[in-house]
Amino acid sequence: MSVDRSYIRVKAMLVSPNDDGSRHLVSRNAPTSENPLGFHRLIGGSVELGETHQEAIIREVHEELGARILDLTHLGMVESIFRYNGELGHEIVALYSGRLEPAPADEGGTLTESDGSVVPVVWRPFDDADITVPLYPAGARNWIRSSLT
Template identity: 45%
Template structure:
């Protein structure tokens, strides 16, 4: 039976550019590329900030400091032919090591169809998900 998934996403901005660190994903079967801030599923008993610290370390070997929660979104979508439903907690965060802001691309260590990239918040050619994220970024003043 399908379930609602709880997710935490990190809004990490590159100093001086305002670019966002995002997962660049390719949907299986369609080849459609899209972006989503890095993060992942919240495990039972875990706080969203803990999820973000764990996920960025597991997926990119990146240490982060999690800041304030920017908001919560509800996302309904279809991915690889399956309906999805997520409640998404969005937090600001920063990379602990300034050198980690340098690489343009980072391979995801546990998902071959995902790569970490920097993107402009104004980018229009590749969709940025979840829906409503752009509004949270505007409210945040960036």
């Protein structure tokens, strides 16, 4: 299913650390023309009409992972202007932190997207200087570094 990128979308995304605080959960996405190695994306998704961004992150995590969020904390807002397979995209992202219950396994975890597709999830190190796969939204990296590490 293609996504209409002709308007600014509102998203809510989660930085969810593992038990020892060394890594956080991200989805592992397929290669694009801009990212031939694929990319990592924070967990979460679109805010629906009439829904707050806090309600959206709670709903998205439940739908995608079958989990609930403990210690949910709003970190701030991130604006993301990007290209996805050549198409311009623009998102305003409400960024949250919190722990997942239950947390996905260290390896082999997945999430289910709204279109029914299954996407792998991985635990990305907070110290990601040596990771060549980019993290999106890119502006979240500053929040992750300053707020959670």
